Amino acid sequence: xxxxxxxxxxxxxxxxxxxxxxxxxxxxxxxxxxxxxxxxxxxxxxxxxxxxxxxxxxxxxxxxxxxxxxxxxxxxxxxxxxxxxxxxxxxxxxxxxxxxxxxxxxxxxxxxxxxxxxxxxxxxxxxxxxxxxxxxxxxxxxxxxxxxxxxxxxxxxxxxxxxxxxxxxxxxxxxxxxxxxxxxxxxxxxxxxxxxxxxxxxxxxxxxxxxxxxxxxxxxxxxxxxxxxxxxxxxxxxxxxxxxxxxxxxxxxx
Ligand code: BT5
Numbered sequence: 576x577x578x579x580x581x582x583x584x585x586x587x588x589x590x591x592x593x594x595x596x597x598x599x600x601x602x603x604x605x606x607x608x609x610x611x612x613x614x615x616x617x618x619x620x621x622x623x624x625x626x627x628x629x630x631x632x633x634x635x636x637x638x639x640x641x642x643x644x645x646x647x648x649x650x651x652x653x654x655x656x657x658x659x660x661x662x663x664x665x666x667x668x669x670x671x672x673x674x675x676x677x678x679x680x681x682x683x684x685x686x687x688x689x690x691x692x693x694x695x696x697x698x699x700x701x702x703x704x705x706x707x708x709x710x711x712x713x714x715x716x717x718x719x720x721x722x723x724x725x726x727x728x729x730x731x732x733x734x735x736x737x738x739x740x741x742x743x744x745x746x747x748x749x750x751x752x753x754x755x756x757x758x759x760x761x762x763x764x765x766x767x768x769x770x771x772x773x774x775x776x777x778x779x780x781x782x783x784x785x786x787x788x789x790x791x792x793x794x795x796x797x798x799x800x801x802x803x804x805x806x807x808x809x810x811x812x813x814x815x816x817x818x819x820x821x822x823x824x825x826x827x828x829x
Contacts, residue, residue, distance in 0.1 A: 583613070583755045583758070585612060613640070618636075630694075637715050640711075645704065655695045656680050660681050663753075676776050693709070715740070717732055783825075792817065795807070
C-alpha cells in the first residue's frame with residue numbers, strides 16, 4: 576500500500592524552470608496559500624543560499640520550498656534550519672542507508688562533502704511571524720561535472736555516492752514526513768532531543784573557524800544553545816554564542 580501523503584504536502588506545485596522556488600513560494604504566501612504548500616522545480620536559474628550566495632541548481636536535483644504558517648515564536652523559527660537539515664539526514668538514512676553528517680547551521684554532508692543546503696526565510700508582522708519559507712536543495716541525480724568547477728571539491732551528489740539515480744518524488748515525501756515529525760516536536764516546545772541529535776551529527780566537540788559579520792572567531796564548537804546558536808569555546812576559555820543568521824563556518828579543523 577502506498578504511504579499516505581504527509582500533511583505538510585497539502586498542495587504540491589510542480590514547475591519546470593524557475594528563478595528560485597523561494598520567490599514562487601513567497602508570492603503564494605502573500606496570496607494566502609496555506610501551510611503545507613510546496614513548490615518544486617526541476618531546475619532553478621537563480622537559486623540562492625544564505626547571505627545572498629548563489630545555489631547551483633541543475634536539472635536532476637531536488638529543489639523545493641515549503642510554506643509554513645506557524646504561530647511561530649522566535650525560538651521555534653531559529654531552530655527550523657537545524658530541524659530541516661536533520662529531517663534531510665534522517666530521510667537519507669531511511670531511504671538509502673546513508674549516514675549523513677550535519678555542518679552547523681544548515682548543511683547536510685556525506686563524507687564531509689555538501690549534498691544539501693537549507694535556507695529559511697520569514698516574514699513578520701510586528702512580533703508575529705506571518706509565514707516562513709523553508710528552502711531545501713539536494714544534489715541528487717546529476718554528476719559533479721554539472722556543478723561550477725569551484726564547488727566540485729566541496730560538494731557531492733547522491734548519484735556520486737550511490738552510483739545510481741534516486742526517485743525524487745520518494746525523496747521529497749520522505750523529507751517532508753521527517754520534517755513534519757520534527758516540526759510537531761518543536762511546536763510542542765520539546766526541542767531538547769532535536770538539538771542533541773543534531774549535535775551528534777555535527778560531531779562536536781570540534782575545532783572551527785567562524786566568520787561572524789567581519790570578525791573571524793576560532794575555537795572549539797562544544798554544542799548548540801536552546802535557540803540553535805553555536806556554542807564556541809574561545810582560546811581564553813570564554814564561551815561565545817554565535818547566532819546562525821549572520822555566521823558562516825570557514826574551516827573545520829576536526
Ligand atoms: C545554502 O546556503 O546552503 C542554502 C541552499 C538552499 C537551496 C534551496 S534550493 C530550493 C530553494 N530555492 C532557492 O533558491 N534556494 C533554496 P549557504 O549555506 O549560504 O551555502 C551556499 C554556498 O554553498 C555557496 O556559496 C557555494 O559555496 C555552495 N554551493 C552552491 N551550490 C551548491 C550545490 N549545488 N551543492 C553544494 N554546494 C553548493
